[in-house]
Amino acid sequence: MYFRMSVALRAGTARSMHFGVSTAMRAVTARSMHFGSAFAAFRPTPASIPPSDARFTLSTPRGLPVHIHPLNPLEFLLRAAQIYPEKLALAHPDVQFPVFYTYSVWAQRVQNFAYGLVRAGIQPGDRIAVLSPNSPMIAEALQGVIGARAIATTINIRLTKQEIDYILTHCGAKLIFVDHEYEHLVSDAKARIIVCNDTGRAGDPYEDFLTAGRDFSQEKGWAGLEMDADENKPLSLNYTSGTTGRPKGVLTTLRGTYLASIAEAFEAQLGMESTYLWILPMFHAAGWTFPWSLPFSFSTQITMRTVDYSLIWKHFLNSGVTHYCGAPTVQIGITNHPSAKKVPHPIKTIIAGAAPTAHLLSQLESMNFQSVHVYGLTETYGPVTRNYPQPSWNTLPSSSRAKLAARQGHAFATSFPLRVIHPTTTPGEELVDVPRDGKTVGEIVVRGNIVMQGYFQDPDATARAFDGGYFHSGDLAVWHPDGSVQIQDRMKDIIISGGENASSLAIEQELANHPDVLEVSVVGREHPKWGERPMAYVILHTESAPRWAGKHAEFSSALKAHARERLPGFATPEWVVVVEELPKTSTGKIMKTVLRKQAASAKL
Amino acid sequence: MYFRMSVALRAGTARSMHFGVSTAMRAVTARSMHFGSAFAAFRPTPASIPPSDARFTLSTPRGLPVHIHPLNPLEFLLRAAQIYPEKLALAHPDVQFPVFYTYSVWAQRVQNFAYGLVRAGIQPGDRIAVLSPNSPMIAEALQGVIGARAIATTINIRLTKQEIDYILTHCGAKLIFVDHEYEHLVSDAKARIIVCNDTGRAGDPYEDFLTAGRDFSQEKGWAGLEMDADENKPLSLNYTSGTTGRPKGVLTTLRGTYLASIAEAFEAQLGMESTYLWILPMFHAAGWTFPWSLPFSFSTQITMRTVDYSLIWKHFLNSGVTHYCGAPTVQIGITNHPSAKKVPHPIKTIIAGAAPTAHLLSQLESMNFQSVHVYGLTETYGPVTRNYPQPSWNTLPSSSRAKLAARQGHAFATSFPLRVIHPTTTPGEELVDVPRDGKTVGEIVVRGNIVMQGYFQDPDATARAFDGGYFHSGDLAVWHPDGSVQIQDRMKDIIISGGENASSLAIEQELANHPDVLEVSVVGREHPKWGERPMAYVILHTESAPRWAGKHAEFSSALKAHARERLPGFATPEWVVVVEELPKTSTGKIMKTVLRKQAASAKL
Structure with a gap:
């Protein structure tokens, strides 16, 4: 459990007056087990410090029945900030300017983000594009859009410029948040662009955006932002990485995200003591709802850019x-x-x-x-x-x-x-x-x-x-x-071999059991007699590679023999190719369309 | 984790054919750590055995959007029965005829209950009264009503006959399930009564009701029961134990129960490994939503009648x-x-x-x-x-x-x-x-x-x-x-003493710190000068009682002195009475109305 070290937060210091929590509670704060001194020494921007009388309730639309409130996953962050204000919500330690946000501070930043959107003229339902590796900015965007009732479109940073142009145009983004490293990808975009230098320090355009949002709020706080009366309104728009064809925009809703993220927290057994490491890119299907599961369970998250x-x-x-x-x-x-x-x-x-x-x-x-x-x-x-x-x-x-x-x-x-x-x-x-x-x-x-x-x-x-x-x-x-x-x-990956349906996955499962195979992908390749036959692309284990060097034909025979013992004839690979790497999407999925093309044109 | 012992359930036995689960999974079932031999030896009624091809999906109303399904807490039990059919769902061990229901069997009993209601002419929205201590029957009723879209009215068995008559009339119960021990409480009821002898054996009128339900279902299973299209429909009607006035009927909804029970499971950290002991009566506020939290988390529950x-x-x-x-x-x-x-x-x-x-x-x-x-x-x-x-x-x-x-x-x-x-x-x-x-x-x-x-x-x-x-x-x-x-x-419990508001709870908290006090309750008593003054009713600790025997006046002085050091004058008890017991509601709440009457008429 990460809590800010007590030293910076003793009751009665000027600093502690900025937080709306009781001094008795905060007189002694548990020490952070990790990031200790860096966390204690870190100072968020002044705009990130909540007022001492902070409240954590969005304004409620009128006319709702007393016994129903619309499901809204932003509630989770607000609740965490109220109940565990001093707990470390988000650490971003592996950069030149590391940042450590407690729930109290992080909620304030998210609020600033929402007001920043309102200030920029964003209307409910408008799309906000985000291009970023895992970082505080993308995490804040996924919460902040809810405060302004906008829709977050997080875009895969490993797409080509053309693909990104397509998505920006298709979603009609009104505002684009881009990490400094990926600015070139949006150079042609028509919408206003806000660059994040990932410093968390004043002078960073993204921080200036947040500060302007705070100013614009006139300290109305969460009560100045109204929660959507309709829980079925969209929250995020996630473009599929699409191994074929144009990417499609998947709309999630407030209700769906609320319910899916609770299930995620329960299934993963997240809780107070949990620390989640962001390896999965947050732009991938909105981080599988973990952005909301983590505050729901009062967990700490660590973001890594790569x-x-x-x-x-x-x-x-x-x-x-x-x-x-x-x-x-x-x-x-x-x-x-x-x-x-x-x-x-x-x-x-x-x-x-x-x-x-x-x-x-x-x-x-x-x-x-x-x-x-x-x-x-x-x-x-x-x-x-x-x-x-x-x-x-x-x-x-x-x-x-x-x-x-x-x-x-x-x-x-x-x-x-x-x-x-x-x-x-x-x-x-x-x-x-x-x-x-x-x-x-x-x-x-x-x-x-x-x-x-x-x-x-x-x-x-x-x-x-x-x-x-x-x-x-x-x-x-x-x-x-x-x-x-x-x-x-x-x-589309099934292989029709001699009239039989051969599952490329089932073949891969068996080939992966061979002791020399590190990773394998199987696709269909045209065959004069059988229509299609499986073709396997294999990466060898580091230890095994030297042994088979210059002897790939022998390895191929050995692997085919391994397969023959375990698979029906129509599913046994006809061809085995040893490769150094496999073509993958940014989210780690093997691109079988690319392999299929390679297979079709391969000279064997 | 309670799983049925493997002996009765080896793959290939005739018995295993009754369950819709794979034989491979069930070839070796983990042994039950507790209730081992009794659990293994127990045989549910034939009507409680699900068919081998059981499905666990309620029929879905037409016309719903693809991306929304109505929240329905019966889903939790159905899911548990599908995923962990052999896990012990409910044990009722402390009776002449102990019963042990796996999730698979228990879901079938709940389904039979629902069909039994339909067979009895129960329409959606009809109220079903239940008078029972903690037992399989009341637990099944709280799930089963959902299948028939009826409303469960579980009634406090410690109420007087008049109070129960009032509730039965007020809720307009169409059907009454009553535990054999409490049959006399419903002797004047107009509605049809089904007695449960709490045996789980054929010949028990309740079991006959379930068997008739199974027959009536014509093996249509869950698909023959339609889930409510409106998640805001009522699920239970719980009468407040009302320390004053007529009991009021509190209507819960499907949506509210779904969301509250998930929160309960999360806050209590319920999970696969959990075993919940029913001490709290299930008729009390529908068991604080635990009836649904437990299957949500695949927990085991143990019911005790007293x-x-x-x-x-x-x-x-x-x-x-x-x-x-x-x-x-x-x-x-x-x-x-x-x-x-x-x-x-x-x-x-x-x-x-x-x-x-x-x-x-x-x-x-x-x-x-x-x-x-x-x-x-x-x-x-x-x-x-x-x-x-x-x-x-x-x-x-x-x-x-x-x-x-x-x-x-x-x-x-x-x-x-x-x-x-x-x-x-x-x-x-x-x-x-x-x-x-x-x-x-x-x-x-x-x-x-x-x-x-x-x-x-x-x-x-x-x-x-x-x-x-x-x-x-x-x-x-x-x-x-x-x-x-x-x-x-x-x-209504606040004491107005000399124009000040004295919190009876705050006084009790301080008095309870006295080493000789086991339990204490404080009420206001009329006072000629101050309007009201606090009066304390105290149960002494077993070890302390002999020491103060015959010296209650001295104890009273000692306790008042203890209070004076810790409370403002207006909150210090004017009178202290040592008692053997305190008047309590069936749910363990101290009845301050009774104490107030005692206080008013006490000769001091």
Whole structure:
């Protein structure tokens, strides 16, 4: 638990008068276990210091029944600032100018952000674009927009300038917040741009924006900002990273975010004692609702600008990290880093983006990481299912256990139950469940509170995705007798080999078990006889690579032999290519479209 | 974690075919740590066994948007039955015929209950009365009514026959479920009565009702029951125990129960490993939403028919209990019982109903109980605030710490923030906050999702309670600078002594610190000079009683001297009476109306 060191905050100092908390409470504040002296020495900008009589209630719209208030995830931050004002909310330590914001200060900054938007003429429903790595600014934007009833559009900073131009135009951003490192990406943008130098110090244009917001508020505080009477209004607009085609804008709502983030906090067992390390980019599906789960549970968050494994390990070992999220590819980077060792206290890791292999799960377990395997899409606020471990697994051999743990499982705490249906081909077709036999492949569909409102300004795509009253995930899965789902493949990644449907994921799972394989991706390649045949792209383990150097043909034979023992003939790779790296999206997803093109043109 | 022993459930046995879960999962089931052989040997009625292809989704009303599903707390049980079918949901061990229901079986019984209601002609919105101590029947009723969209009216079994007649008439119950021990209380009722002999065996009229429900369902399962399209429909109708006047019927809603029970699960840190002991009667404010928090968190619950301290201690020491709720008076009974000792694993105890004294809190702490101090009313679904411990308290002396821990604190996770206002006298008067000075006494008011829909068929009382757009709690409190509230008294319990407002609670807190005082209650008594003066009713500690035997006048002087050192003159008790017991409501609340009458007529 990070609390500011007592030294700077003794009752009766001039400084303590700035906070609206009792002096008795604050006379002795628990010492920070981590970031101690840096945290104690840090001084936020004057505009970030809340008034001594701060109140933490948004103005309520008139006419609501006494027994209903609209669900609004900004409430979580306000509550944390009221109840634990001195707790460290957000640390951003790995930069030239580190910052450490307590909940009290952080809430003030978020309030300033909201007033800054109002001052800039932002109206309810206007889109605010944000281009930033993980940083206080993007975290503040995701809260602050709610105060001004605007919509946050956080954009993937690893997209091309053209893609970003498309998104900025499509969302019609009225204001753009950009991290100094990515300013060149918005040089053609028409909207007003606010640059953040990520210093947290006066003179930083972003800080000046916040200060102007504070001035503009005339100290009306939260009461000067009205909460939306309609909990179904949008909160964020998240563009899918789209491995093919134009990115689509996914609209989330206040209600959906509120309910999904509570489920996330519960499933991840976040609490007062938790410290979450931001490895997952916050611009990815609005950080899987963690931006709101963390204040809901009074957790501390640490932001890192880059996925730097040395830094990640430094935080694992020295900063009291208890939680982080990562796709398997990131997890592989973590567990195979030279600094990797058993962590001194258990760390919960939320794994999504692809099914973890048995090898990865056992590696994580041996290093004292507790895996929470979840599945979801941008359209489902990030995670919407979780693998719920069963006590009966404890007595199984680890390989069987890992296979069960690789299933995507059941719907999240506040989600409506999922279904797996026979893929539909015509609009309006009745949705028919596949049998729960663990064999029949169908499409995962879901409806309810943890589903997006729709695609922004794309009624056709929304109608297609919502056909039959359910959101169609595009993910192919089997449904097990216990009601858990297990993904076989993305619909477009399935390989039609000799008339059989071969799941590229299932092939990858088996190939990943080969001791020399670090990472693998399988795509279909045209075949004169079979239509398509699987082609495997493999990265070798660092230790194994020298042994196979110059002998890739032999490795290929060995891996094919490994596969033949475990897979049906139509699913055994016809071709194996050893590579140094795999093409990935900014969020760590392997871009199979790129691999497919490479496969098609490869000379073998 | 209680799971059924593997012996009865090996894959391939005929029995295992009755459950819709995979055989692989169930081949080896974790052994139950507690209730082992009794749990393994228990056989539910045939009607309680779900079909092998059970599905756990209520039928969805047509016309809902894809991205919204109505909040419905029955979803939690359905989800638990799907994900952890073999986990022990409910144990009822201390009766002639003990029962042990897994989530899978329990959900089937709840479904049968719902179909039983439909079969009996119950329409959505009809009231179903339940008179029962804690038992499977009342727990099933609180879930089952949701399936039939009826309203559960659980009635306090310790009320008089007249009071019960009044409630049955007022709520217009269409059907009455009554435990065999309380059948005489409903002998005049007009509605159809179903008696429960609490056996869980065929031949029990209640079990026959469930079996008939199952038959009536024609195996349509949950899909044959439609979830309410409107999440603001009522779920339960809970009559206040009303220390004065006619009991009022408090209507809760599906949405409110859903949100309050999630908050409860989060605040109490319920989870897979939790076992909740039902000491709090379920008929009290619908069990403070625990009936739904427990399946939400996959917890196990143990029901006990009576508050028997020997039995409670047996379960603390032998049944893996991790959570229970209790008013201070119950806590005193627990900590002062001959079996009391340090419990081997920490037990979380949720304290409400009155502020715990410093003495009680330190006693609980020394016995390895972790206190979660909450405050609420029937009108707020039970708890709506919680005392949030501050790290800064750790360095305070225990007496100061206990004083801070006795505050009622801040609003719950999913509640709207509370306010403390200057008490209003005329309808429509503007609500004005008292200063947050820890001194000015005002009334606690709250609005939003954790507030009742209103008083059933009592628009006048509802309008009075909801004046100005907030629910008026009738509890007087001060507001501290840190935003926490601290109750001073019920409005009607305040003592006007020499023109000063003396808080009976504050006086009790000080008197309870006297080493010879086990329990104390203070009321006002007419005084010729001062208008009113405090009168204290005291129960002595078992060890202290012999010392003061025949010397109550001396004890009275000693206690008054103790009070004079700690309280202003107008708050010092004028009279002290030693008693053997205090008049209490069934929920452990001291009935000050009774004491006031005793005080008025006492010859001193």
